[in-house]
Amino acid sequence: MSEQLPKEHVDILLAAAIAAPSMHNTQPWRFEVEGHVIDVYLDGSRTLPAEDPTGRAMRIAAGAATFNLRCAAENLGYGTWFGLAPYPEEPDLLARVVLEPTGARNDDLLDLAAQIPYRHTDRHPADATPLADDVRVALLQAAYAEGAELTWLGETEVHTLLDLVLDTDLREIHDWHRRTERSHWVGGERTADGIPSSALGPRSTSYPAAVRDMGTRPADRLRDERQFEERPELAILSTYFDDPADQVVAGAALERVLLTATRAGVSASFLNQPLEYDDLRTKVQRLTQRPGNAHMIIRFGRTRTHTGTARRPVADFLPEEQS
The missing domain is CATH 3.40.109.10 (NADH Oxidase)
Incomplete structure (x- = not known):
């Protein structure tokens, strides 16, 4: 070697x-x-x-x-x-x-x-075709293979989760720190990092919806509106413990789940804003009816291929002497 x-x-x-x-x-x-x-x-x-x-x-x-x-x-x-x-x-x-x-x-x-x-985050409406049972099982197994758990939400739990999304949005109305931070990374034309306006997807005609509206700029808030799925396929990814290593485990499990979904022709986006508040994060985990710590709220669906977000050059991630 x-x-x-x-x-x-x-x-x-x-x-x-x-x-x-x-x-x-x-x-x-x-x-x-x-x-x-x-x-x-x-x-x-x-x-x-x-x-x-x-x-x-x-x-x-x-x-x-x-x-x-x-x-x-x-x-x-x-x-x-x-x-x-x-x-x-x-x-x-x-x-x-x-x-x-x-x-x-x-x-x-x-x-x-x-x-x-x-693989890329897809913020467009999915079609109404439910995920096949074998796909659901494959995604569960993917999370388990990396030491995490994926829990599918039923209709009642989905409605409860959307209430938590509404709660989050109400809390953010007067939180200029969050809005300012997000505007630094979201919107406009971007060729290396952040989320460009072209990747935001349409706005939902209903509210709250099972898609996060990342728009921060006036022009982004004028995007076309579309109807999103009435019965979204939502799942919560969690680990039993919540130490830094457990959060890294959650990330590995997340990516195995996302790549497994991509292989099956299924796209994903995230509805993670309730997880940014400790009390709401606890409520999200309760929806699984299992002990543990929620890390991701994932929306799955079948959509057409859309553009992903750009990445910086590899050399930017290495020490200068190694790049």
Whole structure:
């Protein structure tokens, strides 16, 4: 085994990692490569202090990036083993991934690697076709494989959740910190990070709706209106514990779920605003009727292919001497 990963392999691995979702597409990761070890760090310059004061969403994003890295490694012929939050004295170091050439293949990771370029957050209306039972089961199994739990919501729970969305919006009316922070990352034309206006999707004709209206600018609030599904397919992703490592686990589970959905022709978007308040987050978890800590509220559906959001160049995520 060579002492250092080939640069072209590093580029492929990190391009896959940074394709992962992150809150407002902040891409809050940085990487260090030493030999066959890739360390995944949080990038403290890309925090969301108003909407994500504890950094939980950043750690979920880092977990998703780590999962993509593992999939891409499999595609390059490497096996991986990893540790989460390995050093308490380095809180920004969330995962250490070791890559070794192997002839044994993980067919599931290899298959999911092919879905990475096609996964994106889809804020458009879904058709009325319910998800097939085998797809639902596959998504449950994907979350479980990474140590998390996915719970589908029934009609009553969906209505309760939409009430929590309304509660969140009412709280935000006078919270200029949140609005200002979001406007920094959302809207306009963007070619490297954040959410451009073109990816916001239409506004819903009804309110509250099972889609988050991310619009922050006057022009974005004049987008076309569409009717969204009356019976949205919503699920809650949770873990039993809520330490930083558990949040990274939630991110890995999230990305395995999303790539599994993409493989099945199913898109996803997020309705996470109630999770930004501790008391509402507790209420969201109660909807699952299980102990644990809610990390993501995911809306699934079948829609046409739409444009995703851009990513920064791989070199931006590496120390200058490694880029």
